[in-house]
Amino acid sequence: MNTDGINLLAVGIGSRLEALAELPVSIHPARTASDALRLLRNRRMDAILSRWDLDDRPGGLLLKNIMAARPGMPAVAVVGPGDYPQEVAARGLGLKAVLNDDDDDGYFCETVMQVLDLGTTAASEPADCRRLCRPVEKHEPFQPSVHTRSAASRGSGFVA
Numbered sequence: 001m002n003t004d005g006i007n008l009l010a011v012g013i014g015s016r017l018e019a020l021a022e023l024p025v026s027i028h029p030a031r032t033a034s035d036a037l038r039l040l041r042n043r044r045m046d047a048i049l050s051r052w053d054l055d056d057r058p059g060g061l062l063l064k065n066i067m068a069a070r071p072g073m074p075a076v077a078v079v080g081p082g083d084y085p086q087e088v089a090a091r092g093l094g095l096k097a098v099l100n101d102d103d104d105d106g107y108f109c110e111t112v113m114q115v116l117d118l119g120t121t122a123a124s125e126p127a128d129c130r131r132l133c134r135p136v137e138k139h140e141p142f143q144p145s146v147h148t149r150s151a152a153s154r155g156s157g158f159v160a
Contacts, residue, residue: 006116007044011036011062012051013078019105020049020112033057040066047074047116052086060089067093074115 006025010017017029028043030036033054039045052060063077077090081102090098096115099108113119 006046008112008116009036009039009045009048010050011048012054013049016078016105016108019109023109023113023116023118025116025118033062036062045073047076049076049112050078052077052079052090060086060093063090063093063095067095076112076115 008020008023008025008027009030010020010027011030011033013029017027020027028039028045030039033056036048036050048063048066050063052063054062057065060077063075066073067075071094075093075095076097076099077086077093077095078099078101079086079090081100087098087100097111099111103111
């Protein structure tokens with residue numbers, strides 16, 4: 001995906017937007033599915049990042065509708081931690097990724113970067129993502145990252 005002018009629709013993710021602040025994309029936040037649909041009607045959106053359960057469209061209804069209308073649109077769902085029925089349903093849509101609410105900011109950001117095909121150049125990555133993706137020097141001993149995902153959330157991540 002060309003990173004020039006990428007429009008990312010971010011629905012119902014609230015404070016998680018901070019993790020994406022340094023990405024080289026235009027982030028269009030929406031609190032509700034109704035707000036998101038209004039943005040989709042008025043602007044070109046290249047990808048969507050949405051909470052699975054929205055107050056005005058529960059059960060992934062917003063993502064289901066968008067994927068039916070635009071099946072090639074890169075989409076990421078954010079599901080509740082340990083809510084396996086949500087995760088299974090989201091994966092069944094063929095989304096590019098499924099994230100948990102309790103995934104740390106580094107993993108969250110890295111996943112969105114990969115879905116948007118932003119590469120791994122230092123100029124296009126937030127500091128947390130650079131730390132995760134930096135090359136390891138041969139003389140450095142292996143140390144687990146502070147961004148290692150919790151055991152409860154290891155099932156999430158990339159679908160495709």
